[in-house]
Amino acid sequence: MKNIFLILLFSNILFSSCKKEVLKQTIYDNVYYEVTPVTLYTSNAEKNKQKSSLQYISILFSDLFNQSIPGSDLNNIGEAIVSIGDKGLANQLILERLLTVPAIQIPTATQMQADLDGFISSAYQRFYLRNPTEYEKIYLKNLIQNDSNITPEIVYAAFALSNEYMFY
Amino acid sequence: MKRRSFIKKASIATAGTFLAPYILPSGRLFAAAGDRVVNHVVLVLFAGGVRHQESVDQAYLTYQGANSGNVMRNMFTGAAPSSNLLYTPWNPIQGSSLASQGTFFKELQYAQGPTGHFNGHTAAITGNYTDTGTNLAINPDFPTVFEYYRKHNDPAKSAINSWWLSEGLGPYPALNYSKHGMYGPMYGANYLRPFSTFGNIGLDYLNNGLTLQPDDVGRLNTLKNFFDSNFDKSVSDLPGIINNSTDKEFIHAFLKDVLNRTQNGTVEFPLPNGVPTYEMTGDLINIQYTWEVLKNFHPELTVINTFNLDTCHSDFTGYINLMHKADYGVGWLWNKIQSDPVLQNDTIMICLPDHGRNELPNNIYDANGLRAFDHTTDANSRRVFALIVGPAGKVNQNLVLGSAGNPVGQTIDIVPTIAHILGFYDQIPSGMLPGQILTQAFI
Numbered sequence: 001m002k003n004i005f006l007i008l009l010f011s012n013i014l015f016s017s018c019k020k021e022v023l024k025q026t027i028y029d030n031v032y033y034e035v036t037p038v039t040l041y042t043s044n045a046e047k048n049k050q051k052s053s054l055q056y057i058s059i060l061f062s063d064l065f066n067q068s069i070p071g072s073d074l075n076n077i078g079e080a081i082v083s084i085g086d087k088g089l090a091n092q093l094i095l096e097r098l099l100t101v102p103a104i105q106i107p108t109a110t111q112m113q114a115d116l117d118g119f120i121s122s123a124y125q126r127f128y129l130r131n132p133t134e135y136e137k138i139y140l141k142n143l144i145q146n147d148s149n150i151t152p153e154i155v156y157a158a159f160a161l162s163n164e165y166m167f168y
Numbered sequence: 169m170k171r172r173s174f175i176k177k178a179s180i181a182t183a184g185t186f187l188a189p190y191i192l193p194s195g196r197l198f199a200a201a202g203d204r205v206v207n208h209v210v211l212v213l214f215a216g217g218v219r220h221q222e223s224v225d226q227a228y229l230t231y232q233g234a235n236s237g238n239v240m241r242n243m244f245t246g247a248a249p250s251s252n253l254l255y256t257p258w259n260p261i262q263g264s265s266l267a268s269q270g271t272f273f274k275e276l277q278y279a280q281g282p283t284g285h286f287n288g289h290t291a292a293i294t295g296n297y298t299d300t301g302t303n304l305a306i307n308p309d310f311p312t313v314f315e316y317y318r319k320h321n322d323p324a325k326s327a328i329n330s331w332w333l334s335e336g337l338g339p340y341p342a343l344n345y346s347k348h349g350m351y352g353p354m355y356g357a358n359y360l361r362p363f364s365t366f367g368n369i370g371l372d373y374l375n376n377g378l379t380l381q382p383d384d385v386g387r388l389n390t391l392k393n394f395f396d397s398n399f400d401k402s403v404s405d406l407p408g409i410i411n412n413s414t415d416k417e418f419i420h421a422f423l424k425d426v427l428n429r430t431q432n433g434t435v436e437f438p439l440p441n442g443v444p445t446y447e448m449t450g451d452l453i454n455i456q457y458t459w460e461v462l463k464n465f466h467p468e469l470t471v472i473n474t475f476n477l478d479t480c481h482s483d484f485t486g487y488i489n490l491m492h493k494a495d496y497g498v499g500w501l502w503n504k505i506q507s508d509p510v511l512q513n514d515t516i517m518i519c520l521p522d523h524g525r526n527e528l529p530n531n532i533y534d535a536n537g538l539r540a541f542d543h544t545t546d547a548n549s550r551r552v553f554a555l556i557v558g559p560a561g562k563v564n565q566n567l568v569l570g571s572a573g574n575p576v577g578q579t580i581d582i583v584p585t586i587a588h589i590l591g592f593y594d595q596i597p598s599g600m601l602p603g604q605i606l607t608q609a610f611i
Contacts, residue, residue, distance in 0.1 A: 044399050053407070073373075080373045082337055084423075085344050085359025086327075087408040089416055093423060096377030136398060143391070150387050153378055158391030164399040 041130040047167040053081045055168075056091060060160055063126050064098055066105045095160050099153050112152050116141050119152070127159040204591035205562050205610055208515040210462070210470045210505065211313075211586065212498055213292055215285060215335075215522035216477030217543040220551040220572075222491065223521075224274055229254075231529075232484070232538050239492045242266060242499025243519065243555060254536065255489040258440045261499040266519070268566045269502075270557035271609035275570030278523045278579045283549040285478070286339050288522025288579070293332075293343050293471060295583030295601045306339075307347045311600065313583045314357035315345055317469050320587075320595035328415040329468045330357035331461050335454045335475040337361055345409060356409040357469070358419065362457035363450055365423070366430045375427040418465075426460050435460065438500040449490055451476045455497040459504045466510045468590060473522075474498075480525060484538035502557065516558035516589055520582055524551040552579060556609040563609055581606050 041047065051059065057077050061069035069077075077094055084090040098104065112119045120140050124132040132140070144150050159165055221227040226246045228237040237249025241260040244267050248257060262269075280297035281287045290298045294310040311319075314330045334340035345356025364370060380388060396402070411419060429435045436459065437445055438452050448456075451474035458472045474494045480487035498519060505511045527548035529539030543549040554577070556563060570576035580603035587593035588605040 047399075048401070050401075050403065076369050077373050079337070079364050080369050082341055083361040083364035083370070085332070085341070085357070085409050086411050086416065086419065088403065088410060089420060089423075092420065093374045093377060096379075097373055097375070099378040100376060133398075139394065140391075143394070147387065149383065150391075151384075154380070154384055154388050155391060157378070157380075158388050158395060161388075162392050162395035162399070163402050164395060166403045167399075167401055 039129070040125060041128070044128065044130060044164055047164065049168055051166055051168055053087055053091070054078055056166065057081070057094065059168075060095065060098065063160075064104050064106070064156070065101075092161060095157060099157060106152050106156060109151050112144070112155075116144060120144075123155060123159060127156075127165055202591040202594050205589040206514045206516050206558060207590075208466065208468055208470075208511055209586050209589050210458075210472070210501070210515060210517045211292070211582065212501070212517065212519045213289060213471065213473035213522055214494065214498070214519050215289065215473045216475040216490075217283070217285065217288075217480060217523055217525045217549070218477055218491070218521040218552075219480070219525040219541060220275075220548065220553070222488065224553050228252075228488070229538075239488055240495035242495045242502075244272075254485045254538075255492045258443065258492065258496050261440070261496060261503055266499065266502060266517075266555055266557045267568070270516075270555060271564045271567040271569065271606075273554040273556070273569050273576055273606065273609075275572060275575045276520075276552045276554050276577045276579065276581070277575040278550045278552050283523040283543045283545045285475070285522050289340065289343060289473065291579045292520055292522065292582050294346065295580045295603050297580060307342045307345055309346060309348065311346045311348045311351040311355075312343060312357070313471070313586050314469060315348070315351035315355035316583070316587055316596055316600075317590060317592060318355040318357075319351060320592040321590070322595075325468065326415050327356065327358050327409050327411050328418060328465055331458075331465070331467050331470045332357045332359045333454055333458050333461065333470070333472045334359075334361050335363065335450045335473055337364065340473070353407075353409050357471070358409065358411070360457065360461070363453050366426060366435075366457055367453075370427060371431055374423065375431060377424070379424075422460075422464050426457070438497045440496070447493070449476050449493050450474075451490065451494045452497045455501050459501060462505065462511065463508055466508070469586070480541050481530070482532045482540050483534045484540050485534050485536045487540075513559045516556060516563060518582060518585070519555040519557075520579065521552045523579075524549045551575075554582065554606070556585070556606065562611060564611055567608070569608055576608070577606050578603060585609070 054074065058069050058074060080094065081087060081090040107119060117137070120132055120137055124130060221231055223240060224244065226236055226238040226244065228235060228239060228249045229252055230236045234252050235249055238244055238246030239249065239255070241248060242262045243265060245265040278288060278291065281291065281299050287298055287300065290300070290308045293312050294308050295313065296310040298308065314332065317330055318325050318327070332344040341359055341361065344359040345351070345353045365374065426435065435456065437448065438455050439445065439447060454472055454474065458470065461467065462470060474497070476490040476494065477487055479490060502517055505515050505517065523543055525541040525543045525548065526546045530542050532540040534540060584593060584601050584603045585606045587596060593605065
């Protein structure tokens with residue numbers, strides 16, 4: 001009986017010590033930008049699968065409009081993508097179109113400038129599902145502060161066309 | 169010593185293993201690019217299944233118990249039907265038929281594989297027959313003509329120099345590159361399906377997007393480069409071809425411009441004067457936007473298809489109508505090519521069906537009581553033709569070759585012929601292309 005207890009205890013220690021602990025942080029309602037609750041990555045190293053074209057479009061639509069893409073829109077956009085051989089180019093054209101749809105959830109330039117830290121954190125959470133590193137925060141803040149012609153649309157477009165956004 | 173000798177021999181054998189596939193038919197390891205006949209080729213796959221009887225033979229309604237006549241007067245020489253017209257005739261746009269402006273291979277053979285549209289397209293574009301019958305929506309096994317062209321030209325050509333435009337979707341977008349290990353998407357062609365790209369879907373989802381000024385593009389790229397520098401993966405394995413950044417900008421601007429002009433109604437229509445735009449067909453739309461690609465990029469290799477003739481499965485009247493219109497479109501395209509200072513007298517156009525149609529009708533009658541025809545791999549459905557049209561002095565003019573029962577080539581000869589025209593045939597590794605160059609066409 002004592003031996004069995006020891007074996008169970010040893011096994012418990014052995015297997016629990018081998019279990020990789022993945023830290024995930026859940027953010028509930030960012031009130032300012034009305035982002036829905038999401039589970040964030042702790043680092044972009046966790047992203048190793050590339051999105052398919054339809055995944056990319058569905059997620060992009062959700063990120064820009066804070067709602068799921070209607071089925072008819074998904075089918076039509078899917079056809080538009082298939083009709084162009086260079087998928088990166090097709091994605092770019094669709095993104096540019098979506099950025100002009102009135103229902104888009106995007107802060108104004110004034111709102112962005114008024115709270116740059118909040119804008120940057122929110123954009124990272126929205127597009128990359130993670131928080132920016134301190135380096136990323138400082139670099140991006142300086143970049144935006146030093147160039148008043150950088151608009152939220154340009155920042156969002158850069159996020160959506162970046163390599164990291166193509167992965168999950 | 170033995171060990172050294174073994175290593176030496178093993179090294180030679182290993183090198184041989186790697187190099188052998190690259191030894192050229194000429195016996196040379198590397199070869200300079202060959203002489204070109206011209207610098208631009210446009211291959212029109214006059215597809216959808218074209219019966220020899222109503223096209224080359226100009227039988228019109230002969231096999232329906234009535235009169236004969238030529239409904240393709242831009243491509244072939246011959247008088248139009250004088251009665252029982254199933255279509256509103258459009259006067260030919262060509263002063264003399266295309267057959268008289270080049271070499272007309274009246275009888276070629278689609279020799280192997282099922283007479284399916286994808287098989288026919290694949291054989292014409294890869295130069296190899298295929299038996300693929302299921303799981304069509306995948307890239308072909310053998311390299312496409314685009315990949316041979318891009319890989320074996322010296323200097324190498326970027327994708328903006330080669331285009332594939334299809335009338336429909338389905339499996340056809342997959343024909344711009346193969347899954348062959350030595351070729352693949354890095355040598356693929358740009359692809360468009362104009363009916364989607366510039367049709368209602370394109371106008372709704374691709375047009376009127378955010379327009380960035382050049383300075384803004386710079387800002388976007390600065391931001392994107394920063395984001396990419398903090399991520400260790402890239403999207404190089406996106407399905408499809410990837411243009412280099414310069415070409416991508418050109419094509420991006422082209423697409424936006426053509427979308428705008430489509431919305432404004434200022435894209436030229438391949439229609440006779442006075443014919444309303446509702447007469448446009450899918451085939452004519454593909455030809456219309458092919459001209460936009462040709463005049464903007466002057467690509468060296470362009471392949472397009474028409475496809476509407478497949479209505480012949482159930483509608484013979486529609487088949488004749490669409491054949492007449494597609495013929496007009498081909499004539500219109502050749503006229504446009506001859507109006508362009510870069511392309512004129514430096515372009516060869518090749519027209520070839522994907523395959524034929526059966527000799528005997530199926531059980532369907534159309535609204536005019538005319539019999540319909542399928543394509544189920546009978547001998548008649550293997551009969552095809554080829555028109556090779558080009559400048560006098562380069563292409564034999566007004567030459568007709570082959571006759572019923574006497575084919576003078578095959579579908580798989582088209583890729584070697586294009587490779588010959590563009591001067592890279594000798595660079596293609598031996599064994600890749602079983603077909604022959606249709607040398608009779610060239611002076």
